[in-house]
Amino acid sequence: MIYVGAASDIPDGEAARVQGEVSIAVFHVDGALYAIDDTCTHQDASLSDGWVEGCAVECPLHAACFDLRTGRPSGPPAKKPVRTHRVVVSDGHVWVEESVGVETSAQPGVPVDAVAEEVA
Amino acid sequence: MRTVAVVGASLAGLATARALRAEGFDGRIVVIGDEEHAPYDRPPLSKEFLSGALSTEDLALTTPEDAELAADWRLGHRAVALDTAERTVVLDDGERIATDGVVLATGARARALPGPVPAGVHTLRTLDDAVALRSELVPGARMIVVGAGFIGSEIASTAAGLGVEVDVVEAATVPLERPLGAEMGRVCAGLHAAAGVRLHTGCGVAEIVGSPRVRAVRLTDGRELPADVVVVGIGAIPNVEWLEGSGVTLDDGVVTDAQGATSTPGVVAVGDCANAHRGYTGSMLRLEHWTNAVQQPVGAVAALFGRVHTPAPHHEVPYFWSDQYGRRIQFAGHRTPGCRVEVLEGDPAEADFLARYVDPSGTPVAVLGVDRPRSFGRMRRRLGRRPAATH
Numbered sequence: 001m002i003y004v005g006a007a008s009d010i011p012d013g014e015a016a017r018v019q020g021e022v023s024i025a026v027f028h029v030d031g032a033l034y035a036i037d038d039t040c041t042h043q044d045a046s047l048s049d050g051w052v053e054g055c056a057v058e059c060p061l062h063a064a065c066f067d068l069r070t071g072r073p074s075g076p077p078a079k080k081p082v083r084t085h086r087v088v089v090s091d092g093h094v095w096v097e098e099s100v101g102v103e104t105s106a107q108p109g110v111p112v113d114a115v116a117e118e119v120a
Numbered sequence: 121m122r123t124v125a126v127v128g129a130s131l132a133g134l135a136t137a138r139a140l141r142a143e144g145f146d147g148r149i150v151v152i153g154d155e156e157h158a159p160y161d162r163p164p165l166s167k168e169f170l171s172g173a174l175s176t177e178d179l180a181l182t183t184p185e186d187a188e189l190a191a192d193w194r195l196g197h198r199a200v201a202l203d204t205a206e207r208t209v210v211l212d213d214g215e216r217i218a219t220d221g222v223v224l225a226t227g228a229r230a231r232a233l234p235g236p237v238p239a240g241v242h243t244l245r246t247l248d249d250a251v252a253l254r255s256e257l258v259p260g261a262r263m264i265v266v267g268a269g270f271i272g273s274e275i276a277s278t279a280a281g282l283g284v285e286v287d288v289v290e291a292a293t294v295p296l297e298r299p300l301g302a303e304m305g306r307v308c309a310g311l312h313a314a315a316g317v318r319l320h321t322g323c324g325v326a327e328i329v330g331s332p333r334v335r336a337v338r339l340t341d342g343r344e345l346p347a348d349v350v351v352v353g354i355g356a357i358p359n360v361e362w363l364e365g366s367g368v369t370l371d372d373g374v375v376t377d378a379q380g381a382t383s384t385p386g387v388v389a390v391g392d393c394a395n396a397h398r399g400y401t402g403s404m405l406r407l408e409h410w411t412n413a414v415q416q417p418v419g420a421v422a423a424l425f426g427r428v429h430t431p432a433p434h435h436e437v438p439y440f441w442s443d444q445y446g447r448r449i450q451f452a453g454h455r456t457p458g459c460r461v462e463v464l465e466g467d468p469a470e471a472d473f474l475a476r477y478v479d480p481s482g483t484p485v486a487v488l489g490v491d492r493p494r495s496f497g498r499m500r501r502r503l504g505r506r507p508a509a510t511h
Binding site: 043045046048049050051058060061062063079 | 163164183410411414435441448450493494496497498501
């Protein structure tokens with residue numbers, strides 16, 4: 001588990017960046033948290049600097065859009081999906097479980113005010 | 121509509137083929153490209169590809185899904201004429217492609233110095249150009265870059281990183297003066313200087329010295345700079361000569377309306393070759409920007425089918441980026457005469473800042489960020505929400 005920070009430090013519409021094996025971006029959208037690889041698969045740009053609209057983030061360099069739940073690009077210029085990661089919220093603190101391997105599954109958003117989740 | 125010919129097989133041509141299928145077109149798509157290569161990404165040619173960090177394979181723009189486009193690729197063939205009466209595209213081998221719609225996406229080519237030049241003098245536009253230039257960038261080589269625009273500045277940056285001795289010659293008083301203005305151009309001059317690249321402004325090239333291979337460049341102020349290799353980055357010329365006499369209206373490219381329609385029914389134009397009306401400025405602009413080549417085809421294809429396309433407001437704002445000396449420069453909007461520059465964040469002296477351009481009426485018209493992608497993105501969106509220009 002990688003510690004991200006206090007949930008209150010990631011306001012709605014904003015993102016945090018943490019370092020795992022690679023950089024990971026954690027987004028807060030409409031009360032839910034999502035984690036994906038931070039680096040755009042198209043070219044070197046940090047998705048946590050991107051524009052969030054609905055459940056998608058637009059890369060700040062080329063406007064490639066990625067679905068925060070699945071990591072899939074919505075179309076060109078990106079070709080490959082980014083990996084998704086499991087978010088855990090406990091007592092107002094946010095953690096990320098970094099996925100292993102290239103293929104990752106869809107991750108539902110985790111409510112930012114979740115309290116009961118167990119930290120592994 | 122049964123057959124659409126896309127003339128040009130680079131980013132705009134590929135984006136057009138994708139847009140045609142996305143619009144539901146199930147007829148024949150013929151894509152004609154004068155290069156032998158399948159569509160590839162050009163921005164890295166002056167940066168990661170030139171430095172060796174990216175390979176040819178990394179530049180490929182097509183994906184496995186593009187096989188579903190089922191396009192008929194005519195690579196290595198140049199279109200030499202458009203017969204608008206018969207709506208037929210004529211190729212250099214004499215083939216005549218009868219079409220129901222034509223998309224002009226022929227791009228632009230690097231402007232060369234006039235007359236013959238000795239070996240060792242390059243321009244950079246294509247993959248082949250980049251391969252040829254890359255082989256000359258050896259540590260200790262002396263390189264002269266003519267023109268401190270985006271291409272010239274990026275090549276200087278990459279070459280300096282490879283241990284090449286770089287001099288840049290620029291006719292204007294600062295780099296990138298036309299897009300960024302003198303004040304912010306001076307900031308870019310500082311990037312060259314900090315990397316040990318010598319910038320010679322306010323002078324041009326009088327003569328390329330040497331035969332059969334370049335030895336030096338003589339400047340208009342009389343100085344002679346020794347050179348092992350020279351790169352000329354003095355702009356690009358739209359590839360539209362083949363359309364002369366076709367009836368399609370030309371003026372610094374193919375003249376189009378905001379959606380890409382030309383003066384000829386059934387013929388649209390996109391990307392670097394299109395001089396299009398822009399809602400953002402209320403004027404005609406030929407843009408050579410990457411995002412323009414990706415976004416314009418969506419509207420142009422809709423126009424081909426007689427449909428109206430309304431782009432997202434922030435897509436109407438011209439946008440480009442440039443990576444130089446480890447800095448990411450991003451610019452959106454269009455600088456107009458008499459603008460003043462307001463620094464909103466950071467410090468230009470540190471080459472880490474966000475600034476906006478405000479016209480004399482007090483309206484923000486453009487935003488410039490250096491290593492400020494997040495706040496730049498927000499300002500860029502905000503520019504898209506301003507009322508469209510009416511002049």
